[in-house]
Amino acid sequence: MKILTLDIETSPNLAHVWGLFKQNVAINQLMESGEVIAFAAKWYGSKEVKFYSVHHDGKEEMVNAAHALLSKADAVVHFNGKTFDIPHLNREFVEHGLTPPAPFKQIDLKQIVAKQFRFPSNKLDYVVQRLNIGKKTPHTGHKLWVDCLNGNDKAWALMRKYNKMDVEVTEKLYDRLIPWIPSHPNHGLYGDDKRVCPNCGGPELKKQGKAYTAMSVYQRYKCVDCGKWSRGNKRLDVTPITDVR
Ligand SMILES: [Zn+2]
Known part of the structure; x- marks a missing residue:
């Protein structure tokens, strides 16, 4: 079974607002909408973590690379990807005139964590630290995104490191959660060996x-x-x- 672990980074929406609290932003106040600016991905069983971004590769190449990788995957592992990463990528695909990638199963670890356990927080960084399997790369917060959007090479180097690390800890979390996943795509149907876990x-x-x-x-x-x-x-x-x- 070809299992791809994936994580995207997006830019924020940019809008004209008239105050700081309880703002209702109308669509004509929206100056720029958030978009996928980078993604990292790793095939299970391979050491390499792939990274593509609007800065390093350009938007079109990044979007095409994501489409090609998803199309090769039997299953995609992510954290909150069912409501975030995959719909964001699908929007990029349709905006770029692409047809849907080949179907794949989704293993959303955030849903597994929320369903199977009661942690005080279901955030990825909290859960992986609590389980002693790593932590996300610290970064400069919102400033990192601002610096990246300004095309700062050093900021982009940190974004790449951060994004790739997210994929690595997500895969480590997947490893730990494997026996806790209900209805995992059945390995016995994908390989030659049928009598397997x-x-x-x-x-x-x-x-x-x-x-x-x-x-x-x-x-x-x-x-x-x-x-x-x-x-x-x-x-x-x-x-x-x-x-x-
Ligand atoms: Zn097993």
């Missing part, structure tokens, strides 16, 4: 107990590599009697 593709499944549904019993397994629970699809037993609904 659905979540990590590990070949060693230990029989451990049975899995019960309302009517049937199945063999239950635990993955030796990642700890994910799974079950066989062959019924070991079926009840002759079940309740009415």
Whole structure:
């Protein structure tokens, strides 16, 4: 399975506002709308973190590169990408006259974190530090974006480092969360080996107990590599009697 971890950076909307508090910005006050200014991406199992930006590559090349990478992916791992990164990229694609990239599954780690755990904060930086798996690159905050939009090379070097680091910590978080992901795209369907852990593709499944549904019993397994629970699809037993609904 080709798994791509991806993170984008966007520019802020620029608008004329008449005050600082509780502003309602009408569309004709919008001077420039936010856009994708950079993205970083990494194939699972490869060391290289790719980076493209409007500064280093130009807008069109960056957008085309994102389209090509997504089109090659079976699954895309991101943090909040279902509502942020992917729709932002899709908007760039349609604005550039591109058709949709080849379909891919999405593994949004923010949704996994929010669903499975109760951390005081579901922010990426908080969660990865709490799990001792790294931290985001510190940066100069809003000023970094302003400097980048002014074409400052040093600021862009930091943006590249920051964006690439985000992808690295996102992938590390994915590694930790693999056994916690419900309905992960099933590795047994993508590779030649069918009897593997659905979540990590590990070949060693230990029989451990049975899995019960309302009517049937199945063999239950635990993955030796990642700890994910799974079950066989062959019924070991079926009840002759079940309740009415
Ligand atoms: Zn596994």
